[in-house]
Amino acid sequence: MPESEITRIVDELEREHAGDAWHGTPLRQLLADVDETQAAWRPYEGVQTIWELVLHVTAWKNEVRRRLGGAPAGLPREGDWPAAPPAGPLAWRQAVDTLEDAHQALVAAVLRLAPASLHAPTNDPRDRETGRGVSYYVMLHGIAQHDVYHSGQIALLKKAFAAEQVQAAQSAALADQ
Secondary structure, three states, X not given: OOOOHHHHHHHHHHHHHOOOOOOOOOHHHHHOOOOHHHHHOOOOOOOOOHHHHHHHHHHHHHHHHHHHOOOOOOXXXXXXXXXXXXXXXXXXXXXXXHHHHHHHHHHHHHHHOOHHHOOOEOOXXXXXXXXXXXXXXXXXXXXXHHHHHHHHHHHXXXXXXXXXXXXXXXXXXXXXX
């Protein structure tokens, strides 16, 4: 039996989130060893933290799920860039768990979508140059691309944080000499 487009989209969402992602490390694995200090670290003003990125990705997963249910397009209820709470291990764990819940709810919503409606326009008033709005197909591939993009930012922030920690340790060792 041929694989359906819904199955392929779910596979893409699962790979970017927790599977064998072609692009690199999936989001869940990137976050597995992040603690609240690293999650809240900001290398300089104007750069989102890992925590802010997690809240943003969560908000947009929820927004796409709501749109699959017929809600009009708009900014996520949580906001485009929800503010992170004061850093703490419980608050960080809650943010990661909420991301996981949002992902699972999105996948469940995609699985309920009728394959025939994939190319139907969403409840999105945009009128692109082609004269068409966004289809469910485009939106679902878009959320996967969105998550991969922000996963790359998280990977870079993790590397920058680790480099800063090494540099700080080296500076401290030199100061002790």
